[in-house]
Amino acid sequence: MNKSKNAEDLLPLTETSFYILISLMEPLHGYGILKKIEEMTHGRILMGAGTLYGALKNLVENGLIVEVESDSERRRNYQITETGRAQVTREVDRYEELLVNARREIEK
Amino acid sequence: MEKKRIFRLFFAWQDEKEQAWLEQMAAHGWILDEVGFIQYTFRKEQPQAIRYRLDYQDVKQNELQEYLLLFADAGWEYIGRLNNWFYFAAKESTAVEIYTDAHSKVAKYKRVMRTLLVASFPLVYYLVFYFRSFAARGSSVPFLMMSLIQFLLFIVWLILMINIVRIWAKVQKIEKGM
Numbered sequence: 331m332n333k334s335k336n337a338e339d340l341l342p343l344t345e346t347s348f349y350i351l352i353s354l355m356e357p358l359h360g361y362g363i364l365k366k367i368e369e370m371t372h373g374r375i376l377m378g379a380g381t382l383y384g385a386l387k388n389l390v391e392n393g394l395i396v397e398v399e400s401d402s403e404r405r406r407n408y409q410i411t412e413t414g415r416a417q418v419t420r421e422v423d424r425y426e427e428l429l430v431n432a433r434r435e436i437e438k
Numbered sequence: 439m440e441k442k443r444i445f446r447l448f449f450a451w452q453d454e455k456e457q458a459w460l461e462q463m464a465a466h467g468w469i470l471d472e473v474g475f476i477q478y479t480f481r482k483e484q485p486q487a488i489r490y491r492l493d494y495q496d497v498k499q500n501e502l503q504e505y506l507l508l509f510a511d512a513g514w515e516y517i518g519r520l521n522n523w524f525y526f527a528a529k530e531s532t533a534v535e536i537y538t539d540a541h542s543k544v545a546k547y548k549r550v551m552r553t554l555l556v557a558s559f560p561l562v563y564y565l566v567f568y569f570r571s572f573a574a575r576g577s578s579v580p581f582l583m584m585s586l587i588q589f590l591l592f593i594v595w596l597i598l599m600i601n602i603v604r605i606w607a608k609v610q611k612i613e614k615g616m
Contacts, residue, residue, distance in 0.1 A: 383508060
């Protein structure tokens with residue numbers, strides 16, 4: 331497991347931010363993100379507009395997502411950045427290790 | 439259309455109370471039409487079960503449309519704005535709450551606290567500064583008038599402090615529940 335720390339090694343993402351990131355592999359607008367997350371989690375995560383708005387601002391500030399050109403002049407589209415992809419990959423590795431360990435210990 | 443104007447003061451930490459009051463008005467057929475400083479304008483309609491929510495945002499002018507559109511898409515109709523307080527109403531019971539996790543709810547209240555704190559700094563400076571020159575009695579302004587101005591400013595400062603403390607208490611309560 332790669333233990334090296336680099337400047338982009340941000341703290342573990344919250345579930346909210348994590349789901350927003352993986353929703354933005356392709357460009358999507360705010361409300362689209364809410365609907366996509368609802369779909370992906372089968373209705374378990376119904377995110378509030380205020381919660382999303384704040385999370386989007388943070389993610390943009392941290393360079394994990396970026397605003398991209400959208401066909402609608404009114405609604406902005408967002409997309410994950412390379413930095414964001416790297417962070418997601420790191421997190422997925424972390425969760426895979428976590429799952430393996432958890433399943434094994436629970437089975438005992 | 440019948441309209442009614444009501445004058446009422448809610449402090450920053452009373453946003454939930456204010457929401458409840460607006461909802462109660464709607465339940466009696468008085469729908470919030472406009473918000474102003476200490477004044478609310480209602481229009482008469484059928485009694486309705488409308489949810490009202492107040493958000494606090496330091497939103498720049500060029501971000502405003504995005505913010506309001508997102509909320510509108512999510513079912514929250516924009517009613518009006520008072521400084522950085524945004525008033526929203528949802529008619530559908532299916533509209534998801536504006537804040538769905540403790541972290542973002544706390545973030546909202548911290549934004550309010552920050553603004554209040556920043557507002558209190560010039561007051562403190564003024565009060566301290568004038569208290570010192572006041573004590574030296576070097577001012578040509580009548581004693582009583584200085585006292586009155588200072589007293590009023592001190593009251594304003596006190597109200598700001600009480601607001602900050604009560605919002606901080608709210609934040610603690612939310613974080614404890616985390």
